Amino acid sequence: MKPLNQLSKKDLSKIKMIVFDVDGVIVPRGTKIKQAGNITTLETKIIASKQIEQIKKLYKKGFLINISSGRGLYMLQEMFRSILPFVSLTYECGSATWYKGKIYQHVNSFKHLQDMFFKLKKTAIKNKNVKGFEPKEFIITMHCTKKLKGVEKIVKTQRNLTTHWNGEAYDILIKKDQTKAVGLRKVMKIFKLKKENVMAIGDNYNDHELLQASGTPISADKSRIKGKFYVSLEGKFLPADILMQKILSLK
Numbered sequence: 636m637k638p639l640n641q642l643s644k645k646d647l648s649k650i651k652m653i654v655f656d657v658d659g660v661i662v663p664r665g666t667k668i669k670q671a672g673n674i675t676t677l678e679t680k681i682i683a684s685k686q687i688e689q690i691k692k693l694y695k696k697g698f699l700i701n702i703s704s705g706r707g708l709y710m711l712q713e714m715f716r717s718i719l720p721f722v723s724l725t726y727e728c729g730s731a732t733w734y735k736g737k738i739y740q741h742v743n744s745f746k747h748l749q750d751m752f753f754k755l756k757k758t759a760i761k762n763k764n765v766k767g768f769e770p771k772e773f774i775i776t777m778h779c780t781k782k783l784k785g786v787e788k789i790v791k792t793q794r795n796l797t798t799h800w801n802g803e804a805y806d807i808l809i810k811k812d813q814t815k816a817v818g819l820r821k822v823m824k825i826f827k828l829k830k831e832n833v834m835a836i837g838d839n840y841n842d843h844e845l846l847q848a849s850g851t852p853i854s855a856d857k858s859r860i861k862g863k864f865y866v867s868l869e870g871k872f873l874p875a876d877i878l879m880q881k882i883l884s885l886k
Contacts, residue, residue: 636857636865639877644885649831650851652699653882654819656837657706657714660855661686661875664802680714687717689879694721696886701725701732701822703815703835703845705799705806707771708733723825728799728808728841729818730773732825741821742812744773747795751775751807754789775807799841806841816844836866836878853878 658664662680690700700722704711708731711724723734732739752768752775759765764783769776777786782800790798790807799806811817815837823833831850837843838855846852846862854862855874866874 639864639866639881642864642881650834651828651832652701654701654703654835655875656842657704659838682714690718725818725822727771727773728813729815730813732822744809747809748775776804778804814844816848819845819848
């Protein structure tokens with residue numbers, strides 16, 4: 636891997652779309668969630684005005700912008716509301732993409748996850764380490780204070796399902812069908828792009844396939860994930876901030 640400061644104009648010459656992971660890349664990692672009975676309270680992340688302006692500048696310079704996240708559509712729309720005309724949102728680990736009011740559904744997971752949700756909910760009631768379920772359409776996200784072997788054991792009873800632990804929550808989804816890489820390939824078809832036209836940045840283990848599906852993968856945490864380039868974190872700057880500063884300096 637090369638440090639990001641070695642990124643050149645030549646490296647950008649074929650790039651038409653930049654794909655950003657969200658948590659840990661555009662906003663600090665961490666989710667505040669509280670569930671009491673049927674009431675779920677979830678804090679919406681705030682995108683810094685600086686990052687909003689950077690995305691607008693990238694768009695004006697001709698780059699398409701895609702946001703790829705495990706988050707649900709409603710939360711992403713709230714987070715990026717001021718720039719919705721400029722971005723496409725691929726949500727819930729590649730399950731679907733929203734662009735200019737139209738939804739492109741990439742997978743149908745309802746029949747696979749419905750029974751699993753009720754099984755996990757019964758477990759959650761009995762376990763104090765479960766903080767709550769994040770509202771989503773196509774995947775199940777169960778926030779916990781730590782890994783729970785009981786949850787992993789329940790999911791393993793269904794061979795076509797898997798769990799992804801991100802340090803604060805489990806994503807329960809369909810193996811192979813629900814990944815950020817699948818979502819990116821669908822997005823490339825929507826915009827008629829080739830792999831070489833896409834740059835993607837991510838920082839967690841579940842971003843590995845996303846980065847490998849892009850032509851120019853950028854690692855925002857080289858201890859977890861590999862890319863062609865990696866971001867060296869500088870002070871309070873977020874990885875997306877550093878990457879956008881670099882791209883804008885070259886354009």
